Amino acid sequence: MKKIEAIIKPFKLDEVKDALAEVGLAGMTVTEVKGFGRQKGHTEVYRGSEYTVDFLPKIKLEIVVDEAQLEEASKAIIGAAKTGKIGDGKVFILPVEEAIRIRTDETGAEAV
Amino acid sequence: MKAITHKLKQSLLIWLFVILPLAGLSPTLMADDEAAPPEAETTEEPASSDTEEAESTDEEAEAGPVDDYQGLLDNQGEYAPAFDFFTTSMLWTVIAAAMVFIMHLGFSALEVGLTRSKNTVNILFKNAFIISIGLLTYAICGFNTHYPGSEFDAANGWFSWGSMIGDLNGDGGDTWGYGGLSLAMTGYGDFIFQAMFAATAATIVSGAVAERVKLSSFLIFATLLVGVAYPIVGSWHWGGGVLEGMGFKDFAGSAVVHAFGGFAALACVLILGPRKGKYDSDGNVKPIPGHSMPLAAVGVFLLWFGWYGFNGGSVLSADPGPLGLVFTTTSLAAAMGVVSAGLISWVVFSKPDLSMALNGALAGLVGITANADIVTPMGAMIIGLVAGVIVVFSVAGLEKLKIDDPVGAISVHGTCGIWGILAAYFFQVEGSGVELGVQIKGILLVAIAAFAFSAVVFGVLKATIGVRVSDEEEEEGLDKAEHGAEAYPDFN
Numbered sequence: 001m002k003k004i005e006a007i008i009k010p011f012k013l014d015e016v017k018d019a020l021a022e023v024g025l026a027g028m029t030v031t032e033v034k035g036f037g038r039q040k041g042h043t044e045v046y047r048g049s050e051y052t053v054d055f056l057p058k059i060k061l062e063i064v065v066d067e068a069q070l071e072e073a074s075k076a077i078i079g080a081a082k083t084g085k086i087g088d089g090k091v092f093i094l095p096v097e098e099a100i101r102i103r104t105d106e107t108g109a110e111a112v
Numbered sequence: 113m114k115a116i117t118h119k120l121k122q123s124l125l126i127w128l129f130v131i132l133p134l135a136g137l138s139p140t141l142m143a144d145d146e147a148a149p150p151e152a153e154t155t156e157e158p159a160s161s162d163t164e165e166a167e168s169t170d171e172e173a174e175a176g177p178v179d180d181y182q183g184l185l186d187n188q189g190e191y192a193p194a195f196d197f198f199t200t201s202m203l204w205t206v207i208a209a210a211m212v213f214i215m216h217l218g219f220s221a222l223e224v225g226l227t228r229s230k231n232t233v234n235i236l237f238k239n240a241f242i243i244s245i246g247l248l249t250y251a252i253c254g255f256n257t258h259y260p261g262s263e264f265d266a267a268n269g270w271f272s273w274g275s276m277i278g279d280l281n282g283d284g285g286d287t288w289g290y291g292g293l294s295l296a297m298t299g300y301g302d303f304i305f306q307a308m309f310a311a312t313a314a315t316i317v318s319g320a321v322a323e324r325v326k327l328s329s330f331l332i333f334a335t336l337l338v339g340v341a342y343p344i345v346g347s348w349h350w351g352g353g354v355l356e357g358m359g360f361k362d363f364a365g366s367a368v369v370h371a372f373g374g375f376a377a378l379a380c381v382l383i384l385g386p387r388k389g390k391y392d393s394d395g396n397v398k399p400i401p402g403h404s405m406p407l408a409a410v411g412v413f414l415l416w417f418g419w420y421g422f423n424g425g426s427v428l429s430a431d432p433g434p435l436g437l438v439f440t441t442t443s444l445a446a447a448m449g450v451v452s453a454g455l456i457s458w459v460v461f462s463k464p465d466l467s468m469a470l471n472g473a474l475a476g477l478v479g480i481t482a483n484a485d486i487v488t489p490m491g492a493m494i495i496g497l498v499a500g501v502i503v504v505f506s507v508a509g510l511e512k513l514k515i516d517d518p519v520g521a522i523s524v525h526g527t528c529g530i531w532g533i534l535a536a537y538f539f540q541v542e543g544s545g546v547e548l549g550v551q552i553k554g555i556l557l558v559a560i561a562a563f564a565f566s567a568v569v570f571g572v573l574k575a576t577i578g579v580r581v582s583d584e585e586e587e588e589g590l591d592k593a594e595h596g597a598e599a600y601p602d603f604n
Contacts, residue, residue, distance in 0.1 A: 032235065044399075044401075044463075045463050046399035046460060046465070046467070047399065047465060047467055047468060047507055047508065047511065047520070048457070048460075048461055048465075048468075048504070048507060048508030048511060049397040049398075049399045049401045049508070049511060050399075051398060056551045110192050
């Protein structure tokens with residue numbers, strides 16, 4: 001099993017979710033995060049004074065998949081999240097030791 | 113289309129089988145309502161006059177409701193002819209008092225919106241306390257200090273300490289004779305309307321000192337400001353003291369409420385110092401944005417709404433002429449304040465700033481508060497326009513001077529309070545009798561008195577128990593540090 005952690009632009013979330021559903025993956029966890037890579041921050045003005053905001057809002061999407069589905073899952077995410085402009089995000093793939101479904105105590109591939 | 117016609121059919125059926133029978137079951141008058149509106153109106157009139165005639169014949173026989181009314185009139189004694197207008201005016205007064213109360217809701221929301229969420233509980237606590245202590249002290253000693261009456265004893269129009277309010281209905285306090293046309297309300301009406309004003313002065317300070325003031329010190333200061341300073345300074349004008357003697361014009365309190373609060377806030381902020389992290393080591397401003405613009409905006413709209421009670425109620429009767437004028441001038445000034453502050457911030461700071469536009473509304477409102485009953489609609493608009501410009505530069509300017517005011521209270525109430533007092537001279541209609549020299553003297557007196565009182569009290573507090581939380585407490589947030597609570601404990 002592998003875990004995909006994807007940092008994407010917030011407005012892309014629905015598209016990515018739909019793309020994953022199309023390849024048969026319907027379970028995931030999302031969190032609102034802030035971050036930056038090479039995408040620079042921007043200046044804002046508040047009551048007459050300028051300041052820079054470095055951290056930009058992003059969505060972190062986490063999904064654990066069977067190795068067999070890893071490639072199509074990644075492709076789906078990347079395809080849906082890409083805009084071609086700076087700040088599109090990144091995908092990280094991590095190994096997962098074990099997965100357990102709480103309701104039924106199933107483990108391994110059945111739990112994912 | 114099918115879905116729509118289905119819904120139409122459903123509603124028609126509901127009307128036919130539920131509402132019409134219900135209407136049919138109600139008394140005759142209700143059944144008349146069923147018909148098309150014009151018919152209902154004409155049929156209603158004869159029906160109601162029929163019932164009236166029926167009632168009066170009943171009365172003559174049974175001595176009922178009309179006798180009660182006659183009793184009320186008799187209680188008014190020689191003032192009976194004014195009873196209807198007296199009743200209407202008193203009703204307006206208590207409604208206006210409730211509307212001024214809403215300004216506390218507005219100010220709470222505005223302060224919460226323009227500060228960080230880690231201090232929200234603290235701000236709300238201070239606001240809840242201020243309105244409460246304001247009302248209590250005003251009853252215990254404030255009202256009678258504010259309005260010493262005909263014997264303004266001791267220092268001749270400067271100071272007269274009052275006692276707790278007693279039975280304000282007694283001695284004709286519930287008749288037209290209490291205040292006549294210039295104060296068409298009962299003693300209690302007078303009390304409650306003014307009591308709501310008292311606390312607004314203190315609440316101005318709470319915004320300016322937010323996010324770093326020590327709670328206990330602030331509560332002590334606020335109690336003294338509202339309980340002692342406010343009624344004394346107020347007595348100089350509305351209580352018949354020195355300012356009144358000079359011919360000072362301050363319709364609803366640009367000076368004695370707003371500038372008073374603004375300059376008290378200035379003194380406290382100078383003694384307190386800016387928030388940690390507001391200025392970097394080179395002295396540049398590092399903005400600390402508020403955590404909820406929606407709350408801030410709602411707060412301003414509530415304040416604007418409450419202001420109709422603040423200015424409208426200050427007509428002190430239901431006199432239609434001044435009442436309509438004051439509502440109009442108040443609205444136009446606020447509106448122009450929004451537009452002017454919003455546009456100015458756009459031009460000067462390259463982006464239209466919502467918080468500035470909101471402050472602009474309040475600036476316009478403070479600006480019109482001194483003179484709403486003696487200016488024309490055009491005058492009101494210009495007053496609001498200028499107030500909007502002033503507040504933008506005042507906020508930015510004070511900030512650059514290292515005077516950290518999270519909500520802009522000093523600029524909105526202090527600077528624009530001065531503007532309102534001067535505008536009373538510049539925009540007065542013929543025959544208002546406002547003199548520039550008097551206005552200047554008066555506003556200086558109020559501003560200096562508020563500043564001096566606050567500087568002394570807050571200074572003493574700083575020297576004794578301290579007025580500021582520690583650096584760690586400020587970083588952690590006052591909610592955790594002072595209250596052991598979180599405003600948003602949920603995971604949202």
